[in-house]
Amino acid sequence: MLDWRRFERAFERVFASSTLFGDTPMTVDVVVNPYAGRFSSERRAVATLAELDAESASAETASAQTASAADERDTRRRQNVALRFHHTRYVGHAREIARRAISRRDSPAHLIVSAGGDGTHGEVLSAYLDAAESHSLQEDDRSFALMRLPLGTGNDGADAASIAEAVAMLRGAADVHRTGHLVIRPAGMGEFFGFNIASIGLDAYVAELTNRLKRRFGGDLYKVIADIATLFYEQI
Incomplete structure (x- = not known):
């Protein structure tokens, strides 16, 4: 069984000296897909x-080496950061968690960290758009940010290419900026958001099949099954 407390301690070390929002009190909601x-x-x-x-230990060491003149400021930052961890349990749960986190915003600055793969990121970003459309959150609010960690299989939609880069960004080596998205409205199927790519045909079939198989089979077995299944794809 994975030691999730160890996972949380790593984030505590990272945010102990984070300058992401300066000295502004910040709430960080980490949405984890186990x-x-x-x-x-x-x-x-x-x-x-x-x-x-x-x-995170390296970040802590680097902070300690330059802390002589900034001890008081770093202590203030630690006191100004509220970390909350949420674990998803089913498909769609990340969207629900993120939606609640946005609605209960209780600090001047708010960061939601999506700790998962592209599916988790998509759900968290969809919750952001839900809030923007309901006007409970302004799209140009630079005191609110989302960060997508590269913890999935492909990580095409992550904001960092590696954990090292992600840690550096969370410590403050990043700028808050807006990013675009696609709105897909298939006939009779409601509305979908695309934050990485939007696929049709065989590519969409493989993506959908992969997502379904990943929930049923552990390890890399789903990849083999998906590869074989493409041989039986019927073009519409």
Whole structure:
């Protein structure tokens, strides 16, 4: 069983000296998908935790080496950061968690960290658009930000290419900026948001099949099944 407290401590170290929003009091909601690609096997999960541990410890050491004139400021930052961790349990749960987190915003600055893969990121970003459309959150509000960690299988939609880069960004080496999205309205199917790519035909079939298989099969078995299934794809 994965030591999630160890995961949380790594984030505590990262945000202890984060300058992401300066000295502004900040709430950080971390939405964790425990079934994401980097957690899909014990070996991957252990390696991911070890990497996160190492990067957060390195960040802590770097902060300590330059802390002589900034001890008071760093202490103030630690006191100004409220960290909350939420674990998803089913498809759509990340969207529900993020929606609640946005609605209960209780600090001048608010960061939601999506700790999962592209599916988790999509749900968290969809919650943001839900809030923007209901006018409970302004789209140009620069005191609110979303961060997508590369903890999935492909990580095409992540904001960082590696855990090391993600840690550096969370410590303050990042700028809050707006990003675009697609709105897809298939006939008779409601509205969907695309934050990375929008697929049709075989590509969409593979993406949908992969997402369904990942929920049923552990490890990389789903990849083999998906590859074989493409041989039986019927073009519409």
